[in-house]
Amino acid sequence: MSSSVQRKRVRKTPAARRAEIVEAAARVALTEGLECVTLRRIGDELDVRPGLISHYFPSAEELVAEAFSTAAAGELDALLPVDRPDGTPVQYLARYFALSTGEAYDDISRLWINARHLSRYRPLLRDRVVERELATDDRLEGLIRDGVAQGEFRTDDPRAAAVHILVVIDGLGAHANTDTSNRTEAEKRLAITTAERELGLPHGSLTNVTDTSTPN
């Protein structure tokens, strides 16, 4: 038992503690859900009293919003890096789809469903969700624009193509909490098929590619 009768105080700098809290909250949000991001739960996580979390986040809703934002931002960077030094747009897009299928992505789908639902009641969270949605659109649009510039993709409207692809990904991800993988191979490939069509790519271009070092 680490919980002794005598409580050992560890005093940290505000910046460090705050970062620690946000990091823990983002982890809990991603693995257990945003409603589990409570003062008590995060306090336990860091072996600290709930009151301390209140001290850094006067309203719990702020912490929840921050947790979502941090988690979503981290995931976006992992899936669609801003800097793409070692690969073509086709390769990075293929990598994106490779990471977006498979159960590793389920946590992220769940987080988005979670956040989009909770947005109904939490205005602070809603603002962050809108912000992250825009950021995702922008990121994918950027990749597409680069691909068009390099002659790999062909589309009149990179933004519309990005949005279309993301709508399909959202639609597929909507079932992350219910589907027990009883889904056709063609259904799972729907996002890829959409992307290939939208970007004027031959069928299969986004599946069999020499990958650009998939992390994690």
Added chain:
Amino acid sequence: MSSSVQRKRVRKTPAARRAEIVEAAARVALTEGLECVTLRRIGDELDVRPGLISHYFPSAEELVAEAFSTAAAGELDALLPVDRPDGTPVQYLARYFALSTGEAYDDISRLWINARHLSRYRPLLRDRVVERELATDDRLEGLIRDGVAQGEFRTDDPRAAAVHILVVIDGLGAHANTDTSNRTEAEKRLAITTAERELGLPHGSLTNVTDTSTPN
């Protein structure tokens, strides 16, 4: 004030009371969200003690599942009727899309987001969500099959076409709690565009149609 000191008891048959409870729960689920379907809230709604709701639904989760199921089933019947006496498949499909855009549909989108999220923690609800998803797929597939039989639609795989269309609708609906209608016209039409492509229809076929008496 209708709440007098003396509580007036109204005794109903179990079937009637149960139906009343489910109806109220479905209404609350659709307008305020599934987490508002609590023993107290539904009791208030019917001017009845919470304990009575418990009597009919020993576990609150059952009531929530039933509320979702009833609401979703009602909405499906309104959007895609089983019997389609007065119209062609094209007309009914056009009607479906007409009803699926506009803010009247937002409540339904919210309900689905809500249910899909809550499914994460509520197995009973999850079962109902899966059931209603299948029912929706089936319903649209049926319409498409009829359209193919009558020579209006052209597709190799009605099921796949139905699923594809519904994925796009889900993807668009995902933003019901966040979007403040800052969305392109083309984006809003994404589901229709998809349907026209999947079913071999000329562009515009599903928008300008003589309607088949849109209710509500």
Added chain:
DNA sequence: TTGCTTATTGGTCGCACACTCAATAGCATC
């Protein structure tokens, strides 16, 4: 009218939550 079944009430318990605030102790500075 009387009696019986049971739908309905009223009250209670335990739990988890956010929020508040005075008291306390870690630690940098002098």
Added chain:
DNA sequence: GATGCTATTGAGTGTGCGACCAATAAGCAA
């Protein structure tokens, strides 16, 4: 080593939730 700032604790408040159960009364049947 003493001092002061403040990060951290501990304790308490109030709310809403599901679940439980004995008491009550509505209304049907005899």
